[in-house]
Every structure is written in C-alpha cells, then in structure tokens.
Amino acid sequence: MGVPFHPAEDSLQTEWLRLKSQISDPATGWPTLAAVLEDVRRLLERRQTLAVVYLDLAGGLRLEAQHGWQEYDETVTVAAAALRGAAGLYDIGAVMSARSDKFVLFAGGSGTETIDRQSAESRGVGLREAVALALRGGARARAVPLLIGAALVHRDPMLRAERALHRALDEAMFRSLRRRSLEEEEQARWLDSLIAGGSMRPMYQPIVDLGTLRIVGHEVFTRTPAGGPIDDAEALFALAARTGRATAFERLCRRCALREVRDAPDPIQTLFLKASPAALGDPAFAREGLARELEGTGLQSGDVVVEVEERLAALDRQAFRAALCELKRQGFRLAIDDMGAGYSSLQSIAEMEPDFLKFDMSLVRHLDRHPIKRSLLETVVRVSGSVGAPVVAEGIETPAELHAIREMGVPLGQGWYLSPETAPAEVAARP
C-alpha cells in the first residue's frame, strides 16, 4: 500500500479557511455583510419593513496608530458585544467586511411592532448610547467617536431585495456622515465658547526619578469641562486640530496651566508642556509666544520642556525644525513624545537634539509576555544612550510594569500607579 493521500480533503480545508475569512470577522466573530444578506432578505419578506442601522467606530485609525492594533481590536470587540447586547432578539448584525470597524444591524421589530422612520432613528441613538457606555466602562476608557445613521427598507416586489438593502445601507451611511458634520459644528461652537470663556482647569502629573523615587517635574494636562459634548481631552484636542482651533485652544490651556503654577504653594519644578504641530507651525509661538507666556510666572525657559510628537510634524519638516531650533536657542528643552510608535528614524531623532525621549507604556503593555514589545523599548533605551536624552516611561499602571521598566534601566517615569493627574488644589491640600 502506498502513502495515503487526500488531495480533495486538503483543498477543501484551504478553501474553507479562505471562505471563512470572507464570511466572519476574526476579532469579533461577527459575520460579514455578504454572509447575512440571505437571512436579511428572508427577514424583510417576513416583516415587510426593516430598519437599517449603520455604526462606524470612526477615528479608528488614530486610535490604532496611537495605542496599537491589539488595543484597537479590544475596542472593536467591546463595541460588538455591546451592540449584540442592545440588539433585539430577531435583529441581524454584521460587520461590513472582515477586520472592519463598521457595523450594520437589520431590525424588523417583533410581534405587531412596526418599524417607521422615527423608531429606526431612535433605535440608532439607543445603540450608539449602549456602545458608548460600554466603551467608557471598558478596561481602557478611550473616547471613540461613534458615527451612526439609520434608514428604512421596504419590501418591494419590483425591486431585488439585495438592491433595496444596499440602497438603504447607503442612505444610513450618508445619514451617519451628515449627523457627524452637524455634531462637529455644534462641538466647534462649544470649543469657541471655551476659548472665549478663557478658563481651562489644568492638571499635573508628577514625573519621577525611578532610581530615587523623587519627583523631578510635572507634565501638564487639561481637564475637560463637564457637561460638554466631549468628555475626553484627547478627543478635544483632536477636534481643535480638525477645526482649525488648535493654536488658540492650546494657548488658552497653556496660559491657565502657567497661571496655576505661579499661584501654587509648592514650587513645581520642571514643567512638561505639550505642543501640537499646529502650535509649532505658528511662527509666533517659537519666536516670542512661549517666552512671553512665561513672564510673571517665575519660570525660566530652562524650566520648561516642550513635548512634540515627531511623527505628526512630518508634513512640514522644514518649519518644524526651525521652530524647534528657535525654542532650543532660547533655552527651552525638548522631549519627543511618541517614541516607539515606529515613525521616527534614529537619524531624524538625533537631528532634533532632544533632551528627553518619552515612551508610552500602553505600547508595551504586558511587556513580560511580548518579546517584540520588549525589544521595542530596548531600542528606545539604546537610542536614548546614543542621543544622550533620558527616557521617560509614560503610563505606568501596575507594580509589575514599574518593576519591569526599572529593570530595563529606564531612568524616569510617570503614570497612574505612581500618581494620577491631579488638580493643583488637590496637590496643595496637605495638612
């Protein structure tokens, strides 16, 4: 007897895997739109009218670029679970395609309930609230902009069901975009009122010498005012950048932070201040803007470290470099904020002559279990040695992370485990 050989079985297996990748999303386990169309057609026949709700975790690119794909998959999975929980028993859900962060839900109602435009609309709003709630309550409370749109599809004997469904889906997508632009206009007006109000509450997070465990400086954050349409600082700054308000908004946040420093009872040592590419792109900022803002605060330029995100400045490298040179000339120090994100070459980092390299621990979460992540951090530590700029590890959240980061010889760190961001009043409240 010869060696058993099963060509038919082998190719079936391959074919199955190929097909599977087309009909289901590996992260969420949800079927793709193509896979559910037949079921939806039957549901439409039974119920005559369906609501088509489209939900897009917009801003996914930003989240994935900043926090890594693992975290993004986690976010998508949390959203999918929340959608499933909030959907009706007979609703059919799908992802637009595998690895997509766009969901669609077909709802026909139950019993004698009929679907009309209003109920489709409120269905959409309800689903969005459920997803937003789940994302806020998740392990990492990241604000993800959720776009939602709803449309109706009626059974029409003259029209092929697939075509009617696609048409309704197009309408739902269009509505989601229109809703977004309306919401963004409203948010921009709110941002304008914040800027006009002239008061943002700063928060400070200690930066700690990991050898001696002493505070060597503070990074400035901005507390997002309650009651507005945005409750996440990252999203607020992103909105400011998208709507051309970055320079004004950042100036306000800086001014408020510096004013608080002046009034603080405890001297705040070195201050780490973020500057967006928009701020750096404003020629006045580096030339005299920042120096002037320090007047009357008791801080010298040498007390301030300007944090820049190198990868975001790639668009106008010339102006960016010029601004950094000017700041350094005036005695400000420089930190590169997004080390390890994988955008900056060693050469371009060295050229910037930074004084600190900041590294976000969320990029190396579970350092012990991921050799690739570990080597990412090792590279940054090595670069730090050759550039002569110490590493600051951001986002230290557990004792294990603190331990690992100290073992690797990272000299400086900050994070929730060491101390959360606090308002100056709370810092000052010492008996």
Next chain:
Amino acid sequence: MAGKKILVVDDEADILHFLELVLAERGYAVLTAPGGQQALAQARTHVPDLVLLDIMMPQMDGWEVLRLLRIDPRTAAIPVAMISARTDAKDRVQGLQEGAIDYICKPFSLEELLAKVDGIFAQLDATREA
C-alpha cells in the same frame, strides 16, 4: 483618638495580627497589609490617618513604600512611622530625611507602642491646631 484610621504594614503575620488586636482594642480603626503593594493599594483607597510601616520586607521594602506614598498626591500627606528591628541610628536618620514622622523599634512592649501611637496623634493634632 478613637475612630482614627491606622494602616499597619508588616510581612510577619504574627506581628501584623498583634498590632491589629492591640490598636483595635484601643479604639483605632485598623487596616492591615502584608506587603508593600497591598499597603499602597490600601493607602490610596482608604487614606488612613497614620501608617505604621515595617522597613524590612521582601519584594518592596519600607523605604520604597514610603517614597511611593510621597509621590502620589492622594497619599503624600499621610503621616508615616517606620518600624524596624534594627537599632541602627542610620535608619532613624534616613527615616526622618525621607519624611517619616517617627521611628518605632522592634521588639516593642504593648504600653510602649500605644504610648508612641497616642503620642504621634497628639503631636499631629497639636501641630494642626497651631
């Protein structure tokens, strides 16, 4: 004195238990932690009025705990008294330099300990009123 919250940190279960009994009987509310990490978690959640902190502990020693308490604004103001079997003057000096308010040597007698803790609170209240 009654109602004041004291966090006792010691890796030796016997001592931890002894301190808990004695201080609770005196009318203090007592929290315990068998190690540095548990101590930090307890301190951040419950913000005690005093921490009695053993210096010699495996994994994270008392100095490390003290420094981590001082970094976090939520715990920075909590008075800490160090406990150690060592009678070395160096520890005493280091303790004061690192911001500990007092120093208790092991082994201690019951009366000695209570007098010390009562004394610490009396002194804290006096400075607060002044």
